[in-house]
Amino acid sequence: MEKRAKILRIILFAAVTVILARLFVIQIIEHDAWVARAEDEHIVQSTIKAKRGEIYMMDGDEPSVAVMNETVFTVVIDPLTANEEKTKSVISSAVPAEKMVADWKDIFADKTRRYYIVARGVKQTEVDKIKEAELAGVYYTKGNARVYPEGEMAASLLGFVNAEGKGQYGVEGALDDELGGEDGVLKTVTDVNNIALSIGDDNVRVPAKDGKNIVLSIDKNVQHKMEQFLKEQIDSTPATNAAGIVMDPSTGEVWAMANMPSYDAANYAKVEDASVFINVPLESAYEPGSMCKSFSFAAAIDTGKITPQSTFNNKGYMTVDGWRIENAYEGQIGTITMQTGLAYSLNTSSMTALMRLGDSETEITQKAKDVLYDYYYNKFGLGQYTGIELYEVPGYVTKPDAADAYNSRYANMSFGQGLTLTMMQVAAGFSSVINGGEYYRPTIVAGEVTADGTFLYNQAPEAVRETISAESSATMREMLRGTRNLMRTYGIDKPGYMIGGKTGTSQGIKDGKYTFDETVASYVGFGGAEGELPKYVIMVKIWGENQKLGGEADARPVFNKMSNYMIDYLKIKPGEAHV
Amino acid sequence: MRNEYVSRRGMTTNSWSRNQNTVRHTGKSLGNLSLTAIFGLMVLIVGLIYATQGVKATSYDYELSNIENEITELTAKKEDLAVERARLTSIASAENSKVAAAMQDGNASGYASE
Numbered sequence: 001m002e003k004r005a006k007i008l009r010i011i012l013f014a015a016v017t018v019i020l021a022r023l024f025v026i027q028i029i030e031h032d033a034w035v036a037r038a039e040d041e042h043i044v045q046s047t048i049k050a051k052r053g054e055i056y057m058m059d060g061d062e063p064s065v066a067v068m069n070e071t072v073f074t075v076v077i078d079p080l081t082a083n084e085e086k087t088k089s090v091i092s093s094a095v096p097a098e099k100m101v102a103d104w105k106d107i108f109a110d111k112t113r114r115y116y117i118v119a120r121g122v123k124q125t126e127v128d129k130i131k132e133a134e135l136a137g138v139y140y141t142k143g144n145a146r147v148y149p150e151g152e153m154a155a156s157l158l159g160f161v162n163a164e165g166k167g168q169y170g171v172e173g174a175l176d177d178e179l180g181g182e183d184g185v186l187k188t189v190t191d192v193n194n195i196a197l198s199i200g201d202d203n204v205r206v207p208a209k210d211g212k213n214i215v216l217s218i219d220k221n222v223q224h225k226m227e228q229f230l231k232e233q234i235d236s237t238p239a240t241n242a243a244g245i246v247m248d249p250s251t252g253e254v255w256a257m258a259n260m261p262s263y264d265a266a267n268y269a270k271v272e273d274a275s276v277f278i279n280v281p282l283e284s285a286y287e288p289g290s291m292c293k294s295f296s297f298a299a300a301i302d303t304g305k306i307t308p309q310s311t312f313n314n315k316g317y318m319t320v321d322g323w324r325i326e327n328a329y330e331g332q333i334g335t336i337t338m339q340t341g342l343a344y345s346l347n348t349s350s351m352t353a354l355m356r357l358g359d360s361e362t363e364i365t366q367k368a369k370d371v372l373y374d375y376y377y378n379k380f381g382l383g384q385y386t387g388i389e390l391y392e393v394p395g396y397v398t399k400p401d402a403a404d405a406y407n408s409r410y411a412n413m414s415f416g417q418g419l420t421l422t423m424m425q426v427a428a429g430f431s432s433v434i435n436g437g438e439y440y441r442p443t444i445v446a447g448e449v450t451a452d453g454t455f456l457y458n459q460a461p462e463a464v465r466e467t468i469s470a471e472s473s474a475t476m477r478e479m480l481r482g483t484r485n486l487m488r489t490y491g492i493d494k495p496g497y498m499i500g501g502k503t504g505t506s507q508g509i510k511d512g513k514y515t516f517d518e519t520v521a522s523y524v525g526f527g528g529a530e531g532e533l534p535k536y537v538i539m540v541k542i543w544g545e546n547q548k549l550g551g552e553a554d555a556r557p558v559f560n561k562m563s564n565y566m567i568d569y570l571k572i573k574p575g576e577a578h579v
Numbered sequence: 580m581r582n583e584y585v586s587r588r589g590m591t592t593n594s595w596s597r598n599q600n601t602v603r604h605t606g607k608s609l610g611n612l613s614l615t616a617i618f619g620l621m622v623l624i625v626g627l628i629y630a631t632q633g634v635k636a637t638s639y640d641y642e643l644s645n646i647e648n649e650i651t652e653l654t655a656k657k658e659d660l661a662v663e664r665a666r667l668t669s670i671a672s673a674e675n676s677k678v679a680a681a682m683q684d685g686n687a688s689g690y691a692s693e
Contacts (some may be wrong), residue, residue: 070662071655124655142651149665157635195644198636224670 017526043202044190047078051335052144053211054180055158055171057220063455064220066150067158067172073127074141075119079111082106082137088214091138094129095119117320122227127542146172156221156259156279157390160268166223168268169209169277171216171444172389181211215457221569222246226256229561234260234540235553239521240544243280245349245423246562249431249526249537251461252440254388255423259279259514273305280541285420288541289506289551290345291351291430291524297342298476299375300353302468303478304461308339308479312352320364321408325351328505341487345503350414364407369400371409379439380429381419384489395421414466415515416504426524427539429467434480434526434534438463438472445476477526477534482526496574498534501561502549519548523555527563530575536566 011086026034040542055067075095077087088104099119107116127140146161181375184207189200210562214314230242246256263276267355271277278284300306314336327346342348343511355361358368376382376397383397397419412418432439441464447457466477480500485493493499501523508518520543526534542549566572648665666672 027616065661065665065667068658068665070658071651123659124652125659128652147662147665147671149662151669153670195640198643199633220670398598518584 003542004500006058009050009258012307014172021324030221033399042191043187043200044194045185045187045198047185048208048211049144049165050183050208051210052146052161052165053179053181053213054449055179055217056213057154057218057275058215058225058446059220059318063215066148066154066216066218067150068147068221070145070147070254071119071280072143072145073122073124075116075122075127075130076139076141077107078137078139079108079116080112080137082135083107084108086133087135087138090130090133090135091118092559094120094126096126099126119383121281137336141496142287146266146555148218150224152262152264153220154218154258155262155265156276157218157257157282158263158265158276159277159279162268168242170279171214171390175445179214182209194576204206207557209347214445215447215449215455217255217444217446218257219255222566223256223258223564225569226258227260227262227390228560229260229558229565230260230540230542232552232561233558236449237451237542237549238544239315239542239554240361240546240547241280242540242542243284243423244541244558244562245281245427245537247431247442247567248425249435249534251445252428252431252442253461254442254444255536257444261487267508269421273387276334279390281392281423282392283422285393285422286520286541287417287419287506287509288421288423288426288522289416289520290347290350291426291502291503291504291551292414292421293342293345293350294339294430294433294476294480294502294524295352295380296350296377297370297479298380298468298472299372300338300357300478301475302375302472303371303439305354305356305358305359306338308337308475308482310337310338312338312341312349314346314348315339315346318348318351320351321406321412323408325408325413330421336355339479339482341368342502344482344485345415347415351411354410354414362409367398369407369410372413373400375467376413379465380425380432381439382425382429383419384425386422386424386428388424388443389445392424395419395425397421417506423522423539424521426567427537430524430539431528431537432467432473434473436470436533437466437468439465439467478526494567494574496530496576497527497567497572498530498532499525499527500513501538501556501559503556505551517548518546519550521549521551521553521555523551523559527566529572532575535570535572538562538566 004118010130024273037544052069054065054069056063057066058064058406073074075091075440099121101120102116102118105119113172128142132139132144144165148155159168159172159174162168165180166525167173167179185204186196187202188196188197188203189203198322226244226246230244234240242260244256244258245254248256257279259276259278259280261276276514312335314327316333317324321326322547325347327348329344332340332344332346338349341352351364355364355373357371358365360368377384385392385394385397397413398409406475428439430440440461443461445458447455449455451507468509477498477500481498484499484501502525504522506520506522507514507516508520509515510518520541522539522541524536524537524539527538528534538560540555542555542558
């Protein structure tokens with residue numbers, strides 16, 4: 001008997017020892033692993049998504065939302081547990097057909113598949129209707145979608161948000177950090193129903209920081225009109241593409257930045273031609289052509305080398321570095337004024353202005369190149385980033401001491417070839433030519449709308465630098481008005497308003513050579529009341545592959561329509577009529 | 580020995596004796612079983628209080644979760660309405676509206692003509 005008890009004691013001792021040893025292993029040696037495993041079971045860590053900021057445009061003086069957020073749901077079915085007839089009936093009546101992403105026959109064909117997405121982008125109200133039916137085997141996944149109430153308006157400017165929630169192109173891409181905000185963190189103990197419990201020592205809740213609601217200086221009415229006029233022009237000419245800018249020359253605020261054709265940002269994945277994502281006024285540099293005569297003439301006038309009445313002998317061409325550079329317009333041969341030269345857009349006139357910058361009548365000196373570059377690059381900001389808040393390309397202006405700073409290149413640069421500029425650079429530089437000589441950094445962000453709906457307007461921009469004197473600017477306004485009117489005599493614009501502008505028709509480049517088989521048409525101009533500084537600057541660019549388009553015939557009509565609209569929209573009262 | 584009480588008035592009244600029902604206090608203590616039971620009860624009470632508080636906190640968590648779900652749903656509905664409002668007040672909607680279709684074109688300003 002005692003022997004049996006002894007054996008039992010030994011067995012018990014051994015068992016207890018094994019248990020204690022196992023407990024030691026679990027509680028001491030594998031402590032961390034078991035704690036982690038336990039936490040995995042009942043502690044949930046999730047991201048609190050920051051609400052992406054909305055994008056507003058101006059509607060007159062008030063911000064108007066252009067890009068919004070919407071909570072949408074993905075409806076998922078478990079075919080095994082869902083009742084086919086009832087589920088089909090309820091969901092079909094609650095969810096619009098365009099949101100269905102699966103065929104009912106396919107959904108219930110394979111019941112081993114327990115997760116079938118049947119609809120996307122479903123609204124809360126639609127989900128509520130399904131929930132009322134208390135269907136088994138139907139689940140919902142919450143998500144967010146960007147909504148564009150104005151449809152395709154300004155799509156290339158605004159950009160879009162991809163499936164990962166990242167801003168792409170345009171405002172969405174360039175201001176992604178500001179719009180995106182900062183996600184928060186939630187780490188909490190949950191029960192079997194996955195309800196977050198407040199008990200627990202390690203609960204963490206870092207609230208999300210919502211993105212900023214950005215207000216663009218773009219006025220949706222001006223933007224809409226610009227897009228409408230560009231589209232009309234494309235429809236009535238061989239052109240396939242067009243872009244336009246409207247801006248305030250006295251602040252640098254951009255009121256419209258249009259690209260045609262546009263696209264539906266809500267369905268960006270269906271876009272076949274990715275070139276529509278490019279915001280041309282900022283992201284495409286080109287040779288703008290004769291509009292640049294505004295800059296070369298402004299430089300020559302500001303340095304006192306020419307006046308509108310200065311004369312030169314127009315032979316119809318000039319030979320530079322052995323290259324014969326001709327005028328597009330073959331008339332006005334002989335001694336003519338610089339005003340006439342600008343009005344007929346004679347290349348010989350801008351080359352003469354360039355030569356005179358270097359105190360010469362017959363050749364392009366180093367001094368001429370230095371001065372022209374100083375005005376182009378340092379003053380008018382051509383061939384460099386403007387500093388606008390969005391993506392942009394710098395373009396290119398050859399430095400006067402560069403190896404390829406040939407005289408012929410600078411001769412071309414005087415009339416807008418041999419250099420690449422963005423529309424924004426031209427419009428901003430042109431604004432300084434006609435606004436009294438002050439350069440404003442172009443801007444497209446007007447302010448923000450706070451969480452409580454208050455509109456905080458950014459401080460009024462200040463001029464960055466002086467480009468030309470106020471007198472030179474006044475002279476340029478007159479010259480540009482004359483240029484706009486001279487070919488058709490004065491009178492195409494309403495009395496009491498000062499409207500001026502300059503065409504640009506630039507040759508395309510094919511196989512590394514200039515060609516007249518494809519030309520890009522441009523027009524840049526200004527408008528305002530007579531006797532006052534201009535109130536708006538408009539730039540238009542229109543083009544098409546293998547199409548010959550002219551600034552006068554194809555771009556200027558868009559300016560005309562837009563200029564008339566702006567006079568009405570800004571309620572500009574006429575000044576004293578020009579005589 | 581018998582004490583006799585004499586009144587101050589000098590009148591002898593009935594004989595009176597002191598109260599003999601005195602109480603004797605003796606030290607008493609609870610037994611081990613009682614102490615254990617009391618301790619157990621106290622632990623039970625504290626445990627119950629803790630459990631009650633825990634359940635109460637959890638019920639608040641459920642309430643909170645329900646409220647949060649409600650907020651989410653209402654926010655989604657508010658967003659839907661805001662989107663609808665924005666769409667209805669968009670330029671495209673305004674241009675394509677029946678009201679706009681019934682309007683007559685104004686005279687063209689024609690400030691610039693070709």
